[in-house]
Amino acid sequence: MADGESGPVTARELYNRVTSQGDRIRALKTEKAPKNDIDVAVKQLLALKVDYKNLTGQDYKPDSPPEHNVAMIQNCSPGADDGDDFVDPWTVQTGSAKGVDYDKLIVRFGSQKIEKELIDRIERVTGKKAHHFLRRGIFFSHRWLQDVFDVPLVVQMTDDEKYLWKDLTLEKAYQYTIENAKDIIACGFDVDKTFIFSDLEYMGSSSGFYKNVVRVQKHVTFNQVKGIFGFTDSDCIGKISFPAIQAAPSFSSSFPDIFNGRKDIQCLIPCAIDQDPYFRMTRDVAPRINYPKPALLHSTFFPALQGAQTKMSASDPNSSIFLTDTPKQINAKVNKHAFSGGKDTIEEHRKYGGNCEVDVCYMYLTFFLEDDEKLERVRQDYSSGALLTGELKKLLIETLQPLIAAHQESRKQVSDEVVKQFMTPRKLAFDF
Amino acid sequence: MADGESGPVTARELYNRVTSQGDRIRALKTEKAPKNDIDVAVKQLLALKVDYKNLTGQDYKPDSPPEHNVAMIQNCSPGADDGDDFVDPWTVQTGSAKGVDYDKLIVRFGSQKIEKELIDRIERVTGKKAHHFLRRGIFFSHRWLQDVFDVPLVVQMTDDEKYLWKDLTLEKAYQYTIENAKDIIACGFDVDKTFIFSDLEYMGSSSGFYKNVVRVQKHVTFNQVKGIFGFTDSDCIGKISFPAIQAAPSFSSSFPDIFNGRKDIQCLIPCAIDQDPYFRMTRDVAPRINYPKPALLHSTFFPALQGAQTKMSASDPNSSIFLTDTPKQINAKVNKHAFSGGKDTIEEHRKYGGNCEVDVCYMYLTFFLEDDEKLERVRQDYSSGALLTGELKKLLIETLQPLIAAHQESRKQVSDEVVKQFMTPRKLAFDF
Numbered sequence: 001m002a003d004g005e006s007g008p009v010t011a012r013e014l015y016n017r018v019t020s021q022g023d024r025i026r027a028l029k030t031e032k033a034p035k036n037d038i039d040v041a042v043k044q045l046l047a048l049k050v051d052y053k054n055l056t057g058q059d060y061k062p063d064s065p066p067e068h069n070v071a072m073i074q075n076c077s078p079g080a081d082d083g084d085d086f087v088d089p090w091t092v093q094t095g096s097a098k099g100v101d102y103d104k105l106i107v108r109f110g111s112q113k114i115e116k117e118l119i120d121r122i123e124r125v126t127g128k129k130a131h132h133f134l135r136r137g138i139f140f141s142h143r144w145l146q147d148v149f150d151v152p153l154v155v156q157m158t159d160d161e162k163y164l165w166k167d168l169t170l171e172k173a174y175q176y177t178i179e180n181a182k183d184i185i186a187c188g189f190d191v192d193k194t195f196i197f198s199d200l201e202y203m204g205s206s207s208g209f210y211k212n213v214v215r216v217q218k219h220v221t222f223n224q225v226k227g228i229f230g231f232t233d234s235d236c237i238g239k240i241s242f243p244a245i246q247a248a249p250s251f252s253s254s255f256p257d258i259f260n261g262r263k264d265i266q267c268l269i270p271c272a273i274d275q276d277p278y279f280r281m282t283r284d285v286a287p288r289i290n291y292p293k294p295a296l297l298h299s300t301f302f303p304a305l306q307g308a309q310t311k312m313s314a315s316d317p318n319s320s321i322f323l324t325d326t327p328k329q330i331n332a333k334v335n336k337h338a339f340s341g342g343k344d345t346i347e348e349h350r351k352y353g354g355n356c357e358v359d360v361c362y363m364y365l366t367f368f369l370e371d372d373e374k375l376e377r378v379r380q381d382y383s384s385g386a387l388l389t390g391e392l393k394k395l396l397i398e399t400l401q402p403l404i405a406a407h408q409e410s411r412k413q414v415s416d417e418v419v420k421q422f423m424t425p426r427k428l429a430f431d432f
Numbered sequence: 433m434a435d436g437e438s439g440p441v442t443a444r445e446l447y448n449r450v451t452s453q454g455d456r457i458r459a460l461k462t463e464k465a466p467k468n469d470i471d472v473a474v475k476q477l478l479a480l481k482v483d484y485k486n487l488t489g490q491d492y493k494p495d496s497p498p499e500h501n502v503a504m505i506q507n508c509s510p511g512a513d514d515g516d517d518f519v520d521p522w523t524v525q526t527g528s529a530k531g532v533d534y535d536k537l538i539v540r541f542g543s544q545k546i547e548k549e550l551i552d553r554i555e556r557v558t559g560k561k562a563h564h565f566l567r568r569g570i571f572f573s574h575r576w577l578q579d580v581f582d583v584p585l586v587v588q589m590t591d592d593e594k595y596l597w598k599d600l601t602l603e604k605a606y607q608y609t610i611e612n613a614k615d616i617i618a619c620g621f622d623v624d625k626t627f628i629f630s631d632l633e634y635m636g637s638s639s640g641f642y643k644n645v646v647r648v649q650k651h652v653t654f655n656q657v658k659g660i661f662g663f664t665d666s667d668c669i670g671k672i673s674f675p676a677i678q679a680a681p682s683f684s685s686s687f688p689d690i691f692n693g694r695k696d697i698q699c700l701i702p703c704a705i706d707q708d709p710y711f712r713m714t715r716d717v718a719p720r721i722n723y724p725k726p727a728l729l730h731s732t733f734f735p736a737l738q739g740a741q742t743k744m745s746a747s748d749p750n751s752s753i754f755l756t757d758t759p760k761q762i763n764a765k766v767n768k769h770a771f772s773g774g775k776d777t778i779e780e781h782r783k784y785g786g787n788c789e790v791d792v793c794y795m796y797l798t799f800f801l802e803d804d805e806k807l808e809r810v811r812q813d814y815s816s817g818a819l820l821t822g823e824l825k826k827l828l829i830e831t832l833q834p835l836i837a838a839h840q841e842s843r844k845q846v847s848d849e850v851v852k853q854f855m856t857p858r859k860l861a862f863d864f
Contacts, residue, residue, distance in 0.1 A: 217670030238649030
């Protein structure tokens with residue numbers, strides 16, 4: 001769960017938060033809000049000012065934004081060995097074969113780890129065993145979430161973002177949306193409980209979406225998006241205003257067909273942690289436009305085949321296993337390209353064992369091998385040297401081949417008609 | 433007619449134009465455009481660079497925008513007596529009782545005057561005498577334009593802009609749209625040829641509008657809107673991206689119902705000259721997204737009752753004649769508050785005559801007295817002193833009272849049902 005209030009990223013962001021808190025207090029006074037509300041807001045303001053001074057070493061002064069955009073992480077984890085991770089909504093980079101250091105990211109983004117207590121609570125509430133992604137603290141599974149919580153699921157396809165950031169036409173961006181929607185649907189979502197939408201299409205067919213976009217846009221300044229996303233004066237105005245479009249689906253009134261016009265339905269957003277800046281902003285804005293804040297469930301990143309410090313790329317077929325790969329391709333890719341934590345010779349491997357922390361096959365198995373005990377046995381055997389690299393690779397190949405084949409079979413069943421059903425704004429199987 | 437190419441406003445705008453022209457040429461080369469196209473673009477680039485040097489005294493250098501944002505007007509019309517006019521889309525100010533100096537504004541905005549040749553041509557093409565607004569070079573009349581050119585008319589109500597700039601709710605902004613729509617409809621537009629839309633509403637019901645908004649947003653940078661509109665880093669991202677929303681209705685594909693999906697229909701925008709910056713930007717973007725440039729017809733401003741250098745304000749009933757005024761109120765307002773160009777005593781007035789250039793009653797008559805000969809007689813008689821201020825006021829009162837009463841009567845006939853008809857996206861009485 002992310003908490004936008006508790007962990008600001010940078011001095012500039014904190015500066016903006018002090019400024020807007022001041023504005024909020026003035027607004028409360030103008031509208032003669034209850035004294036208690038104002039007192040609470042003033043206390044928050046004072047706390048923010050203390051944070052600001054701690055971070056920058058200077059008092060907050062109106063109209064003097066911090067010159068150096070110090071990031072919280074530099075305060076929390078000083079040292080040279082942690083400076084290699086870079087994570088924002090468009091770039092994820094790490095210099096470490098173990099992948100991004102999530103503990104540091106959690107501090108930097110002001111999130112909280114999914115601890116055992118939370119998982120226990122989820123299992124109590126749902127009466128179902130937590131999904132292995134959740135148990136292993138690596139990921140979430142939308143489908144599991146929909147099944148056990150029995151809630152409407154709304155999937156936003158940001159094809160406008162793709163158009164704004166990449167060198168492609170609007171038509172091409174929308175085409176990708178349809179192709180991606182097919183892969184999502186093939187995961188087995190319930191059409192009666194799921195609405196998938198393209199920004200480009202839904203903006204023009206929803207009576208609620210654009211109105212919420214404008215509401216958010218009124219309450220976020222260029223200074224703020226500059227602080228959060230690093231936009232510059234040379235960026236196009238589409239990028240600059242886009243965060244509001246990613247924010248608006250957090251509010252139930254953006255979907256009048258599903259939520260019957262209600263604006264008080266809480267929203268949970270499962271997303272990769274690099275998307276957090278959007279929702280930290282959303283959580284800041286929500287109370288100012290009288291909407292509940294969305295909650296967040298962050299996933300880790302899926303590592304690239306050639307090592308967690310390399311990049312997956314659609315144009316490099318060897319950088320990952322694709323959903324379109326044949327069994328033969330899977331076999332070849334894993335054997336040839338999967339970065340191994342094993343030793344150079346069998347003798348050495350038997351003697352010293354392999355390193356699961358950097359072995360991509362093992363990382364992939366934590367995603368795809370559901371059996372906790374079997375996974376633990378693999379970890380022990382590979383670490384001790386009892387399991388050889390070739391055997392580990394074989395195990396991953398045999399796990400992936402049927403999974404991918406089944407996905408391809410499901411995807412074949414997803415006709416254009418089915419995509420259209422999922423993407424039509426409509427009432428779902430819930431009453432609000 | 434405005435011409436965005438021929439008269440840039442400021443050094444910064446010109447700088448941006450050189451930069452984007454360079455980008456355009458690179459794009460043309462990449463897509464292997466015909467040599468002739470590239471040659472033309474290069475010639476334009478060189479001309480822009482010469483303009484830039486003339487204006488700033490410096491050579492254009494990439495990544496070095498001009499430090500001082502010199503405006504063209506300072507070059508074209510040096511002198512102290514012309515520094516008082518300030519015109520942008522949100523503020524119109526003048527220090528002169530004669531009102532804004534339009535000749536200078538035309539130079540500054542790079543527009544052209546509506547000369548006699550153009551009016552003659554319009555009369556030849558339409559076979560109708562030009563409207564007195566057009567003949568007097570002061571204004572346009574949408575209805576006259578629709579009648580004589582027999583074209584679809586689309587009226588954009590920018591309630592999102594109102595919400596973003598003013599301290600009001602979204603609901604209130606939309607309510608103003610409906611009230612304003614009633615006044616527009618009461619002017620007598622043909623429902624079969626007219627579509628009135630609210631941005632807040634139409635964005636959510638058009639399959640073409642948002643797509644064009646995003647197209648424009650991709651091709652305009654913050655630097656550009658900063659140069660054109662003076663936005664700052666403290667402005668909300670809604671304001672920053674709004675110009676694209678004002679631009680998109682210039683393109684026929686924003687109205688698929690009316691233009692049957694065609695994107696090549698030319699657009700004429702009659703608007704007050706303060707709105708020109710939006711469309712100068714639109715004309716710059718249009719060729720880059722393969723749309724025709726809109727043409728513009730600029731109106732002058734309607735002067736405030738207490739003098740052209742004062743401001744009309746909805747909260748000051750004496751600052752203008754309102755469409756809701758009773759005959760008695762019109763009588764009282766004109767007699768008490770209309771700024772007069774007459775002399776202090778009857779004797780002086782008879783001797784020296786009145787000054788039509790600053791007399792608000794005379795200015796109003798140029799708008800509302802259709803008879804050219806009668807108007808000219810009024811001008812001569814008032815200037816010579818033959819017509820007294822009280823008589824001039826009486827003439828204006830007797831002209832306004834029936835006009836306003838007739839408008840109120842028409843407006844009463846405009847039911848909510850009629851408003852809904854005008855505001856429903858639909859095919860109009862034209863085939864495309």
